[in-house]
Amino acid sequence: MDNFLLANGYQLGKTIGEGTYSKVKEAFCTKHQRKVAIKIIDKMEGPEEFIQRFLPRELQIVRRLKHKNIIQVYETLESDDGKIYLVMELAEGGDIFDCVLQSGPLSESRARMLFYQLVEAVRYCHSHGVAHRDLKCENALLHKDTYLKLTDFGFATLLPLSYTELSRTFCGSTAYAAPEVLQGVPYDSKKGDIWSLGVVLYVMLCASQPFDDTDIPKMLWQQQKGVSVPRHLGLSNQCQDLIGRLLEPDMILRPSIEDVICHEWFSAPL
Incomplete structure (x- = not known):
């Protein structure tokens, strides 16, 4: 995981959130010299309904939404071992x-x-x-x-x-x-x-x-x-x-x- 992200210009940091089928980590983008958040989703761990229905819909939706009060998704990456990475804007003030x-x-x-x-x-x-x-x-x-x-x-x-x-x-x-x-x-x-x-x-x-x-x-x-x-x-x-x-x-x-x-x-x- 770390090698895949490093190859794509991201140095992974601490975990800042955890969902049912995902984990959110802080990272540093070497290309743009700024901190980001990366949501990591393992397709191998989620149930079929989540992988076939909810995940594709989430990816479709986050790509179309652009608003100052919605966390922006910068890019989506997928590794060969079935992990999807949503690279997002980092809100450093917590929830x-x-x-x-x-x-x-x-x-x-x-x-x-x-x-x-x-x-x-x-x-x-x-x-x-x-x-x-x-x-x-x-x-x-x-x-x-x-x-x-x-x-x-x-x-x-x-x-x-x-x-x-x-x-x-x-x-x-x-x-x-x-x-x-x-x-x-x-x-x-x-x-x-x-x-x-x-x-x-x-x-x-x-x-x-x-x-x-x-x-x-x-x-x-x-x-x-x-x-x-x-x-x-x-x-x-x-x-x-x-x-x-x-x-x-x-x-x-x-x-x-x-x-x-x-x-x-x-x-x-x-």
Whole structure:
């Protein structure tokens, strides 16, 4: 592995992330004299559905997305022993989950600045026919502390031309999954992304999950009951309203990404 990457101009460094079928390492690009991140996927280790279905789709999607709030993929390499390397932009500030874990809840003003960038990234995806389907704090990376970059399109899907066609695949993390996804009913992938955005925003501001994912039946009951934000945090009414709208259990009533980005919280004085 190291020899293959060295021959292609990359000196491999420490591991900075790990997925189910992949590993992300820091590397130095000798050609451009800069640090990069390399996602390494071993085709020999992944199940057939992942190799035949999800991986080709991820490669197709990351090549077509170019946005300031989405991690850029510079090039894709494949070695003779079945390993695929995605050479990507490196975000050196870690992810939102680690940030909250280390420092506690974000201030409302900082959360708003970062969350707006995440919404912009998702709006770009949706407008280009892509649903992410794995939005979570671990996939929202920080670059220079003030820039947010969305990453990991391993579960992303290309949206059908016919909007009446719904998805049936369970994707993502249970803690961030919408009720309809957990229930196993056909769902709108875009609306699933909106729900996940609500969980991300809640975690940013509360440093905890809105629902207990250790007990799925209980979690579904909590989701239907509705979210409550701890009073002691003193969040603005506009912020609480947005969280409630994002975590709307009825998929039909849940807002679109265009509705989200026009919400008054993003322009209200704090």
